[in-house]
Amino acid sequence: MTSWWDLIEGGQSTPEWPYPIRYGQESRISTDVLVLGGGIAGCHAAISAARRGASVVIVEKGHIRRSGQGGAGVDHWQAACANPCSTVSPEEYTRAIVDGFAGYDCGPMRYAQCRESWDAALDCERMGVQIRDVHGEFEGAEFRDPETQLLFCYDYESRHSLRVYGDTMKPCLHKETVRLGIKTYNRVMATSLLTEDGKAGVRVVGATGVNVRTGELYVFRAKATVLAMAHPRREWVFSTELNGGAATFADLNIVGDGHAMAWNAGAELAGMERSYDTAGGFAYIQYGVGYPDNTWFGCTMVDARGKPVPWFDGSGRELAAVRDRFLPRDGQKFMLIGGGLTGSSVTPQTQGNHIDDSLAERIRSGEVVLPLYADLPSLPAHERRAIFGLMVGNEGKTRVPVYETYTRAGFDPDQDMLQAPIMPPDAYRSPHYPAGVSVPQWREIFGGGLMVDWDLRSSLEGLYGAGRSVYGAGDHSGAATSGRYAGRRAADYARDASGPAVDEDQLETERARVYAPLQKRPESMGWKELNAGICRIMQDYCGQFRSEETLLRGLRLLAEVREAELTRGYAANPHELGRVLECHTILTVAEIVMHASLARRASSEHLDFRRLDYPAVDPPEWRKLSPIRRDHGEVKTRDVPLDYHLQPPYASTYEENYVAHGGSSPDTGGA
Amino acid sequence: MDRRVYMVPNPPMPNIPLQFDAAVCNGCNVCVKICRTDVLMPNPERLTPPIVLYPDECWYCGCCVEDCPRPGAIMLVHPLNQSVVVSWKRKKTGESFRLGMKDPPPPNTRPPAR
Numbered sequence: 001m002t003s004w005w006d007l008i009e010g011g012q013s014t015p016e017w018p019y020p021i022r023y024g025q026e027s028r029i030s031t032d033v034l035v036l037g038g039g040i041a042g043c044h045a046a047i048s049a050a051r052r053g054a055s056v057v058i059v060e061k062g063h064i065r066r067s068g069q070g071g072a073g074v075d076h077w078q079a080a081c082a083n084p085c086s087t088v089s090p091e092e093y094t095r096a097i098v099d100g101f102a103g104y105d106c107g108p109m110r111y112a113q114c115r116e117s118w119d120a121a122l123d124c125e126r127m128g129v130q131i132r133d134v135h136g137e138f139e140g141a142e143f144r145d146p147e148t149q150l151l152f153c154y155d156y157e158s159r160h161s162l163r164v165y166g167d168t169m170k171p172c173l174h175k176e177t178v179r180l181g182i183k184t185y186n187r188v189m190a191t192s193l194l195t196e197d198g199k200a201g202v203r204v205v206g207a208t209g210v211n212v213r214t215g216e217l218y219v220f221r222a223k224a225t226v227l228a229m230a231h232p233r234r235e236w237v238f239s240t241e242l243n244g245g246a247a248t249f250a251d252l253n254i255v256g257d258g259h260a261m262a263w264n265a266g267a268e269l270a271g272m273e274r275s276y277d278t279a280g281g282f283a284y285i286q287y288g289v290g291y292p293d294n295t296w297f298g299c300t301m302v303d304a305r306g307k308p309v310p311w312f313d314g315s316g317r318e319l320a321a322v323r324d325r326f327l328p329r330d331g332q333k334f335m336l337i338g339g340g341l342t343g344s345s346v347t348p349q350t351q352g353n354h355i356d357d358s359l360a361e362r363i364r365s366g367e368v369v370l371p372l373y374a375d376l377p378s379l380p381a382h383e384r385r386a387i388f389g390l391m392v393g394n395e396g397k398t399r400v401p402v403y404e405t406y407t408r409a410g411f412d413p414d415q416d417m418l419q420a421p422i423m424p425p426d427a428y429r430s431p432h433y434p435a436g437v438s439v440p441q442w443r444e445i446f447g448g449g450l451m452v453d454w455d456l457r458s459s460l461e462g463l464y465g466a467g468r469s470v471y472g473a474g475d476h477s478g479a480a481t482s483g484r485y486a487g488r489r490a491a492d493y494a495r496d497a498s499g500p501a502v503d504e505d506q507l508e509t510e511r512a513r514v515y516a517p518l519q520k521r522p523e524s525m526g527w528k529e530l531n532a533g534i535c536r537i538m539q540d541y542c543g544q545f546r547s548e549e550t551l552l553r554g555l556r557l558l559a560e561v562r563e564a565e566l567t568r569g570y571a572a573n574p575h576e577l578g579r580v581l582e583c584h585t586i587l588t589v590a591e592i593v594m595h596a597s598l599a600r601r602a603s604s605e606h607l608d609f610r611r612l613d614y615p616a617v618d619p620p621e622w623r624k625l626s627p628i629r630r631d632h633g634e635v636k637t638r639d640v641p642l643d644y645h646l647q648p649p650y651a652s653t654y655e656e657n658y659v660a661h662g663g664s665s666p667d668t669g670g671a
Numbered sequence: 672m673d674r675r676v677y678m679v680p681n682p683p684m685p686n687i688p689l690q691f692d693a694a695v696c697n698g699c700n701v702c703v704k705i706c707r708t709d710v711l712m713p714n715p716e717r718l719t720p721p722i723v724l725y726p727d728e729c730w731y732c733g734c735c736v737e738d739c740p741r742p743g744a745i746m747l748v749h750p751l752n753q754s755v756v757v758s759w760k761r762k763k764t765g766e767s768f769r770l771g772m773k774d775p776p777p778p779n780t781r782p783p784a785r
Contacts, residue, residue, distance in 0.1 A: 002691045002720045008679045015722070018713045062707035065738070071707060072732035130785075137784055165784070167737075187709070212709065240727040243750040244685045245708065251730035252708050285731075285753045377762045385784060393783030400733025400747055403783050406757070410768060410776030416759040575709055575725070 017573050022216035023515060029185075031057040032494040033487070034222030036190045036207055036258060039068020040476060041467025042228035043173040044120065044483030045490070049226070050180040052491035057220060058177065058184040059209050061253045061578070065174045069230060069250055069468075074166030074476045075295055075395035076153055076338055077131070082118035085145050085152070085159040088334045090114035091654055093160060096336055097473075100346040102606040103623065103642030104271065104447070106472025108454050108661075111654040113481040115663060120480045121162060127172040130165035138390075141382035142323065151386070154297055154352065156326040158334035163386065166476070167394045187213045189578045190257055191514055193225065193265040193463070198506030201266030201631055203461040205500030208510050212578035215518075217511060221502055223494035224462050226486050227450065231468040232256025232589040234582075236538045237280035237442040238531045247283040247436075258469045260588035262450055263630060268459035270471040270627035270640070272448035272596035274607040277544065279436035286434050287392055288402045290374025290418035292355050293431035294338050295391040295398070298325045300378050301355060301420065304369040309359060314351030322379060325353045345473075360425040372428075373417035388413040441543035445593065446608070447473045451627040451640070454650060454661040455493075456486040459629065462497065464490045471627075488662055517571040517580040524570035527579035533565060534558070534586050542594050547612040551594045558591055592628070599626040599637040685750035688729035689736075691720035696744035702735035711735070720744070 007015070033049040035042045038060030050056045060067055079097075081090045093114045098105045125131045132149035133139075143152045143163070151163040177184060188209040196203040204225050209218040233250045245252045263269060287295045292309075300322065301309040311319040313329040328335050337352035346352065362368040376384050393403045411418070420433050427437045449472070450458045450465035457464050466486040467479035474482070541554025566587060571577035600607075601614045602622035625640040641647060651657050688710070689702075698718040703711045708728045711721040736745045749757075749770065758769035768776055 002693070002714070002722055003687055004682055004723065004726060005679075007722055007724070009677050015712075015715050018715070062709070063705045065705045066732070066734040067707045072730075072734055135785055167783075171738075241684050243752050244688060244727045244729045244731070246685070246688075246729065246731040246750050246753060248730075251732070252728050285749060285757060288753075288757060373760060375762070389781075390784040397730070397732050399783065400736040401731050401749065404733070404736070405747060405749070406770065407779040407781065409770050409772075410778055411759055412779040412781075415761050415763065416768070417762055419756075419758045419760065421756060 019213040019574070021574070022211070022214040023518060024217070026217045026219060028219045028221065029057060030221045031055045032223050033057075033490050034059070034206060034220050034225045035487070036225065036227050037068070037229035037469070038064040038184055039228065039230065039467065039479065040070035040169070040173070041469070041479040041483035042068070042226070043177060044480045045226045045228050045466050045487035046182045047173070047176055047180060048484040048487035049491040050182050052488060054491040054494050056182045057222070058182060059188050059190050059207065059218070059220065060184055060186050061189045061212065063186045064177065064184045066170050067253070068170070069254065070396060070476050070479060071170045072396035073394050073399060074169050075163060075391040075398070076475075077117065077121050077162040077164045077166070077477050078338065078475055079114045079160065079477055080118040080121055080162050081114045081160050083121075083150065083159070083162065084148060085150060087158045088160040092333070094654055096347065096350045100336065100350065101473060104274070104606055106452065106470055107643065107645040107654065108452060108456060108657070109470050109472050109474070109478065109482045111658055112456075112485045112663070113478045115658060116481040116484060117477040120477060120484060121164070124169065124172065124480070127176045129169050129172045131162060138382055138386065141386070143326065143382070143386070151390070154326065154337040155328060155335040157328055160334060161338070163390060165390070165394050167399050185209065185218060187211055188218055189581065190229070190261065191581060192510045193261045194219075194221070194502055194506060195265050196500070196503070198503030200264070201460070201629070203500075204265060204463040206502060207261070208507065208514070210514050210574070210577065210581070212574050215574040215577060217514065219502060219507060221500055223497040223500055224464065224490035226464045226466055226490050227258045227262060227458070227469040228466040228483060228486070229258030229469055230254040230256070231449065232259050232445045232586075234531055234535070234586055235443070235445060235589055235593065236535055236543070237278065238528075238535050239281045240528065242281035246285070247279070247281045249283075249286070255582045255585050256445070256589045257582070257585045259449065259592065260585040262458065262463070262469070263588060263592050265460060265463070266630055267463060268451040268627045268629040269449060269592060269596070270451040270625045272445065272592050272628070273600050273609050274446045274448055275443040275593075276446050276608050277438040277440050278442050278444045279438045280442045283436040284421050284434045285401065287395055287398050288406070289434050290372065290420040291431060291433035292374070295395045296374060296387050297337060298322070298383060299387055300375040301372050302375045302417070304371055307368070308375070309355050309368060309372065311353055312356045313353050314348060316356070319353060322383065355431060357429050359428045363425040363428065371422045372420040374420065375417050376413040377415055377417065384413055441539040443538070443543065447471060448596070451625070454645060454657045455489040456482060457489065462493065462500075485663070492662065513584070514581065516567065517569045517577055520570050521568060523568050525565060525568045527569060527571070527576060527583050530565060530569050530580070530583040531586060533561065534583065534590055537561070538590055538593070542590070542597060545610045545612050546597050548598060549613070551598050555591060555594050558587060558594070562587055595628050595635045596626070599628050683727040685726055685729070685752070687723065687748055688726050688731060688750070689723050690746045690748055692744055692746070693720055695741050696720040697741060699740060701738055701740060702745060705738050706735055707732065
């Protein structure tokens with residue numbers, strides 16, 4: 001009995017839940033620093049806080065060994081500006097990225113990444129992660145530095161980003177948390193933040209959680225809390241029916257619980273109106289079709305007749321040789337490529353080499369005949385092996401799902417060309433073909449999160465943010481570095497902070513909410529139907545085009561669903577309980593997105609944000625952040641300059657602020 | 672064709688993300704322990720492969736396969752909606768292959784870079 005059919009058809013009775021049921025039971029835990037989320041950001045936050053002498057507890061919905069978006073591996077380690085071969089300064093890299101995002105990026109978090117990414121890589125190396133070609137497999141390759149054995153990606157001249165053997169990243173981080181005596185509560189879904197006197201907008205004193213195997217409630221009391229949970233997902237589109245969770249970039253656990261908890265506690269969130277369109281459940285196997293970007297960057301693409309598709313540099317000049325794809329053009333200081341850093345999110349100064357937009361026209365005119373293939377055999381041996389063997393093999397969801405699965409089926413990169421998906425011509429405008437063909441009203445939040453200061457502290461005392469919990473774009477090394485930084489600041493705060501007290505009334509309200517879905521009624525509804533219903537509201541009322549009219553109606557509809565259908569959500573076991581509670585999160589995040597969309601009364605190309613009633617695109621007076629928060633049941637917004645982090649009360653340079661906020665003493669790692 | 676037939680709901684989709692080889696798996700439940708979305712449940716029958724209770728929640732990350740102490744006990748099988756278009760062409764011969772084809776070519780045994 002292993003498959004679904006065995007279970008249902010075997011003529012046996014339904015097996016009992018395999019874990020003890022502890023509904024209503026409660027554990028209370030006290031700690032200096034509480035880290036919510038045990039992914040890349042959370043592990044680094046916990047480790048750096050523990051090294052500062054704090055007692056640390058991690059709360060993780062899955063299991064820390066392999067959970068989180070970086071839990072299945074990593075191939076690129078970006079922004080390692082401080083590595084001995086880099087020609088790019090942290091300041092230059094930060095400014096290039098912030099400018100690329102037209103200012104809509106988190107300056108403190110980005111600068112911390114550029115300063116500490118290399119230190120963090122060395123730290124991971126000490127924990128057992130391979131970050132160098134120690135066996136010499138790539139000796140002689142242009143992207144290898146013989147002295148350090150480091151392997152570089154994307155831009156072989158400026159050498160700011162590394163190729164790493166990151167498949168074992170999460171197990172190594174896990175081991176380090178154990179070594180440091182950090183206690184992790186696995187399978188515990190954080191459900192709410194606890195605040196002083198149970199009020200919103202004041203100091204955070206801990207959190208509640210529910211075990212999704214046993215149903216037991218956990219009450220965590222903490223001097224400082226680091227929110228290190230992922231970004232919201234499953235807001236506009238949700239279907240497990242197509243491909244399970246296979247076709248989504250985030251796993252099903254990732255819904256934005258942290259964002260909803262922070263909002264309910266009164267924290268300020270920025271950038272929640274920003275989104276982009278997605279193919280939802282129709283994407284292809286991640287990194288598992290031929291394409292010329294990211295993990296497969298630099299791969300030659302040929303059409304059905306074997307004709308190569310041309311590559312261009314950022315100025316539009318066609319590149320002749322394969323090696324030119326990895327070198328900046330004449331006069332260009334460095335290129336930014338990968339991790340979403342292509343196309344409109346980079347400035348012309350750092351625009352990387354690419355297969356350009358004209359591919360769509362070439363397909364239409366018949367000049368390029370579909371399907372395209374990734375012509376691995378034509379590449380120099382080192383490049384071929386780097387793409388299929390190093391990058392595919394270490395990037396998340398590639399070791400088993402792509403490398404092992406494909407080679408077992410006979411795929412041989414030395415002989416075979418992997419086909420690219422056949423899509424409408426315009427879909428090839430994005431070089432990331434595995435993402436598939438997107439649908440305009442199917443959207444995903446991009447970069448919305450906690451508004452933070454130079455301590456990566458939120459607007460609430462005692463609450464810090466790391467990784468995707470924070471406003472701004474991010475990647476693996478960004479999660480690691482912001483975790484280190486936030487963990488340090490949280491530990492420093494906790495050292496002098498008073499002992500927190502839990503408000504029992506607040507706890508009682510949360511206890512009632514958490515266990516409500518256990519009541520079965522004739523009109524009960526499962527979590528999937530709830531999730532998909534909320535998605536429909538978002539598609540229609542808060543889709544590609546929004547207006548005050550649709551958003552206000554959408555908010556009314558969400559409020560009605562909260563009072564009606566959401567209360568009928570039924571959970572047959574603790575696992576389903578977690579999933580129903582996720583629907584509470586999804587509904588709350590939907591409200592946040594609608595409020596944030598109401599607050600921005602202008603359209604924006606940079607934010608992929610369209611208001612039918614405010615069609616002017618990026619008018620100068622709206623080049624700002626409009627963070628929102630909840631205050632006594634009302635939504636408050638304010639204007640914040642995009643470069644708030646370089647304006648008073650802060651210093652005018654990244655360096656000065658970084659140093660003034662503890663950055664001069666990066667922790668020394670585990671050695 | 673004499674067999675018992677039951678009233679059962681439709682199977683969740685995708686059907687079988689993970690195939691267990693009962694001859695190799697010893698029911699140690701490491702995969703149950705580490706699966707991020709709790710797709711797997713320990714089998715009530717000890718020393719036997721776990722139950723794939725929530726195939727529709729699988730992220731296809733392959734960590735269970737990687738962390739399994741008995742190689743070959745678990746095989747990850749992509750949903751047909753995705754795997755059916757994974758294909759490749761042998762450059763020299765022009766032959767086409769695809770993931771899941773009936774008579775696949777011999778495996779390529781080269782391990783990933785180390």
